[in-house]
Amino acid sequence: MTILRTLFLAVAASAVLSSGAAASPWGIAAHPMKSYEWNHIDKEVAMMREAGITMLRTDLQFSRVARAKGSYDFSACDALLAKLDGTGISLLPILSGYDWEIQSCRPDAVPLYKHPGEWRNFVRAAAEHYKGRIRVWEIWNEPDGGFWKPQPNAEQYAQLLKIAHEELKKADPANQVMVGGLCGWEASYLADLYAAGAGKYFDLVAVHPYGKGPDSSPFQARSMAKFRRVMARHGDSAKPVWITECGGPSHRSNLISQQPDALIRAIRFAAEQIGRKLPAGELTVGAPVSQEFPDRDFETTRSWLPGVRIAPVTPQQLAAADPARLPVMIATEHITLEEPFLKPMQSYLRRGGILLAFGEVPLYNLRYRNDKGNWALRGAASELHPGFRIGFQAWWTKPGLPKQTTRVKTLEAGKAAGIIDLKNIYVTRFLTPDNLKKGDTYTPLVDALDGNGNSIGQGLALYTFGDWKGAVLGCTMQFAGGITEQEQAELLQTLYLSYLASGVEKLFYYNFHNDGTSPAEREHNFGLVRWDYTPKPAYRAYRAMTAALGRAPKFASRLPGLPPEVQALIFERAEGGRVLALWTTKPEVSPAVNCGGKSLRPTGQVQYIPLP
Numbered sequence: 084m085t086i087l088r089t090l091f092l093a094v095a096a097s098a099v100l101s102s103g104a105a106a107s108p109w110g111i112a113a114h115p116m117k118s119y120e121w122n123h124i125d126k127e128v129a130m131m132r133e134a135g136i137t138m139l140r141t142d143l144q145f146s147r148v149a150r151a152k153g154s155y156d157f158s159a160c161d162a163l164l165a166k167l168d169g170t171g172i173s174l175l176p177i178l179s180g181y182d183w184e185i186q187s188c189r190p191d192a193v194p195l196y197k198h199p200g201e202w203r204n205f206v207r208a209a210a211e212h213y214k215g216r217i218r219v220w221e222i223w224n225e226p227d228g229g230f231w232k233p234q235p236n237a238e239q240y241a242q243l244l245k246i247a248h249e250e251l252k253k254a255d256p257a258n259q260v261m262v263g264g265l266c267g268w269e270a271s272y273l274a275d276l277y278a279a280g281a282g283k284y285f286d287l288v289a290v291h292p293y294g295k296g297p298d299s300s301p302f303q304a305r306s307m308a309k310f311r312r313v314m315a316r317h318g319d320s321a322k323p324v325w326i327t328e329c330g331g332p333s334h335r336s337n338l339i340s341q342q343p344d345a346l347i348r349a350i351r352f353a354a355e356q357i358g359r360k361l362p363a364g365e366l367t368v369g370a371p372v373s374q375e376f377p378d379r380d381f382e383t384t385r386s387w388l389p390g391v392r393i394a395p396v397t398p399q400q401l402a403a404a405d406p407a408r409l410p411v412m413i414a415t416e417h418i419t420l421e422e423p424f425l426k427p428m429q430s431y432l433r434r435g436g437i438l439l440a441f442g443e444v445p446l447y448n449l450r451y452r453n454d455k456g457n458w459a460l461r462g463a464a465s466e467l468h469p470g471f472r473i474g475f476q477a478w479w480t481k482p483g484l485p486k487q488t489t490r491v492k493t494l495e496a497g498k499a500a501g502i503i504d505l506k507n508i509y510v511t512r513f514l515t516p517d518n519l520k521k522g523d524t525y526t527p528l529v530d531a532l533d534g535n536g537n538s539i540g541q542g543l544a545l546y547t548f549g550d551w552k553g554a555v556l557g558c559t560m561q562f563a564g565g566i567t568e569q570e571q572a573e574l575l576q577t578l579y580l581s582y583l584a585s586g587v588e589k590l591f592y593y594n595f596h597n598d599g600t601s602p603a604e605r606e607h608n609f610g611l612v613r614w615d616y617t618p619k620p621a622y623r624a625y626r627a628m629t630a631a632l633g634r635a636p637k638f639a640s641r642l643p644g645l646p647p648e649v650q651a652l653i654f655e656r657a658e659g660g661r662v663l664a665l666w667t668t669k670p671e672v673s674p675a676v677n678c679g680g681k682s683l684r685p686t687g688q689v690q691y692i693p694l695p
Contacts, residue, residue: 107137107635108583109625110175110591111611112328115141115166116159119614120596124166126616131595132170134611134622135629139172140221140327140591145180145195145205150188155208164216171634175327175591176213177221177263178206178247182232194232196239199246206247210254218255221289221327222247223263227272227460234461237275241284244276248284264289264327268306270313271375271457277317278455288314291328291593295380295574298581298650299668302380307585324586328593329578333571333619334601334608336387336564342503343389346562349528350411352500353437353545353554356526359410368439369396369404369412374423375450375458387562401427406435406553414438414555416563418447419460420467425449429470435552444475444512445557472548473557474517476540484539487511489603490532491542491560497528502543505529509561509603513540522549529560561603572620575611576628576689577650580664584638584652592625631691633658642676649673649685653694661694 111131114120120127131139141163148155164174180195180202192201210220224230226240244262251258262285265272269290276282290310297304314320338345347366354361368388372395373379383393396404396412401424404412414420414428432438440446449463468474478484491508498504508529516525529543542560566574579590592611599607600614607614611622635657642651648669654662667673667685675682678692 106588108579108587108589109136109629109634110138110140110325110327110589111136111595112140112591112593113595114598115139115163116147123616124163127596128166128170128172130612130616130618130622131172134626135634136595136625137172137634138175138589138591139167140175140177142224143176143178143209144184145178145192145202146184146188148209149192149201149205152189152191153204155205155212157209157212174217175219175221176209176217177224178209179223179230179263180205181230196243199242202243203246203250206250207254210251210258214255218257219259219261219287220247220251221261221263222285225266225291226263227269228266235272235459237272237281238279241276241279241281244281245284259286261285261287261289261325261327264291267292268303268310270306270309271459273310273313275453275455275457275459277313282317282319285322287323287325289325289327292326293329293593294331296329296578296581297585298577298666300380302376302378304585305378306376323588326578326582326587326590329582329590330593330609331571331574332565332605332608333568333621334561334565334603334605336561337507337509337603338505338560338562339387339564341505341508345502345505346387346558347389347391348501349497349543349545349556349558350437350439352496352528353547353556354410356545356547357435357437357552357554359406359435359437361410365390365392366411367392367394367409369394369401369409371401371413371421371424372397374398374421386564398423398427401431404431404436406431406437409436411437411439414440414471415442415445417442418444419450420446420448420463422449422451425467425470432471432553432555433551437553438471438555439558440471440473440555441558441562443559444477445559446471446473469518471546471555472518472520472523473546473555474515474519475512475559476515476517477512484513485533487601487604488531488533488539489601490534490536492530492532492538494527494530496526496545497543500528502528507603508542509601510542510559512559513542514544514557514559515540516546519546520549523547524549531560561605564603565605565608568620572624573688575621575624577666579628580652580689581650583636583654584641592621627691628689631662632656632664636662645676646674649676651676651685663690663692663694665690665692 182193192198195202227235248260370393381395446467447464453459478486489507491505493502493504510531513531524547526545527541530538531542533539543558546555594609597610597614601607633656636654639653639655649667652664666689670687673685675684
């Protein structure tokens with residue numbers, strides 16, 4: 084009996100799918116009311132429609148609507164809804180009021196959780212204005228991350244969620260209230276929300292699990308299961324989960340393209356400055372094993388450290404590590420340090436280890452356990468930077484600094500390290516010698532320059548110390564790139580398909596349009612289309628997916644008897660018929676699939692096969 088025949092018998096014996104077209108899962112996140120996109124709104128909406136997109140997620144901001152106290156201006160959103168009218172694309176608004184946006188126009192309302200009356204009036208006005216036209220409302224964006232100041236606080240957010248629920252349900256009991264997209268499968272923050280009594284005040288939950296999906300990341304699958312267990316413990320297993328942002332950026336690193344081993348040379352230079360001898364052959368660099376997610380997928384290579392083996396290190400191992408045997412350790416690759424690593428890293432540095440403090444602002448946030456035992460996030464640069472004796476400046480810390488620059492200059496120390504004259508390297512934050520103590524030394528390696536050619540800090544610098552044996556190599560340059568455009572296209576389809584098969588109702592890819600023109604800036608390269616609206620492979624992949632599966636597909640079953648790397652998912656089309664979506668996460672070891680007497684070889688690209 085063929086696998087396909089077995090499938091037909093299994094489907095026939097399963098419960099009958101509900102009649103009628105299921106809700107469409109095809110969402111997109113975008114910024115259509117920003118000036119550049121609004122100037123091309125007709126083209127943008129037409130391209131969304133052509134791609135098969137059925138729901139558009141965007142901000143409905145307090146700062147735009149309530150600029151004048153007691154007055155509410157919905158004209159911009161009204162104009163957008165008029166553009167969507169008749170297209171088959173509905174609107175998912177994010178009700179939000181971020182401090183930095185409303186500070187200039189309504190400082191009397193900052194922060195909104197301390198002005199619940201202002202928030203209530205804003206939500207009430209929106210609910211009444213769009214009664215019957217908008218039925219699902221997302222409350223805030225990533226309240227567990229940087230969109231809640233000064234640091235995430237579930238109790239504060241729960242207050243605004245409760246008010247939003249009261250006003251939206253009062254205006255229309257059919258309104259659905261959604262927890263604003265959390266930064267991934269944040270089970271700890273979700274648990275804090277329930278502890279704050281928020282369970283009664285939402286109908287849906289949104290999450291933002293960027294990167295790989297459950298088909299290729301066991302960690303994502305486990306995290307999603309843990310998240311759902313938290314919901315189930317509070318009687319919410321039936322509440323829908325939407326993914327209102329997902330994806331991956333296609334930016335590239337000019338540093339890697341110009342000199343792939345530039346950072347290895349900088350590491351060896353750092354070792355020379357503190358009198359440490361590194362092995363001539365393969366170098367091993369330690370990297371933290373997450374204590375919040377000890378089962379997170381651990382990557383043993385880094386594109387920006389070619390030929391280097393990355394070794395997993397726990398806090399306990401780091402505390403006992405001999406810097407002669409483990410000479411280099413990654414402290415951060417982004418902005419956040421987990422608190423269990425704080426003291427071991429400081430001790431390691433004092434004993435002679437070399438720390439790599441890399442990222443937009445290295446060692447900026449601290450991930451810690453709160454008084455409920457759940458993991459939480461707080462800004463901690465004011466303690467971490469003095470604690471490691473590093474410094475930085477940026478446009479928000481020093482008036483007059485540019486928000487970004489691509490002008491850099493390799494300095495004499497950098498050239499001595501073997502770093503070439505770098506050009507066009509993207510830098511948004513700038514290292515400084517602030518927080519040094521007497522006897523410490525700051526060695527600039529690569530300067531960041533303003534438009535006039537003046538130094539505004541460094542993109543790469545070395546910190547050595549009078550009383551510590553180790554060193555900190557700091558880097559705020561764009562040192563790592565994202566995925567390729569083709570990989571972005573493949574990721575899009577596998578995210579939608581694998582999450583739909585896992586019970587997620589809707590997905591919104593982030594985002595439709597590139598937010599800028601810099602090939603090195605991460606935020607400028609998430610889009611399905613480029614700045615000039617030229618389609619990227621991801622746009623064509625979205626269109627191919629919706630064309631194959633129809634407007635409102637429903638997951639039916641998996642082909643049985645296949646190894647876990649092979650994904651063979653059956654979807655029911657609302658328009659009639661079934662489609663097999665087939666791919667593999669390991670093309671090099673994937674077996675052929677017997678389908679209707681034909682042998683199909685799964686690849687890394689999704690194949691859509693109509694079934695009889």
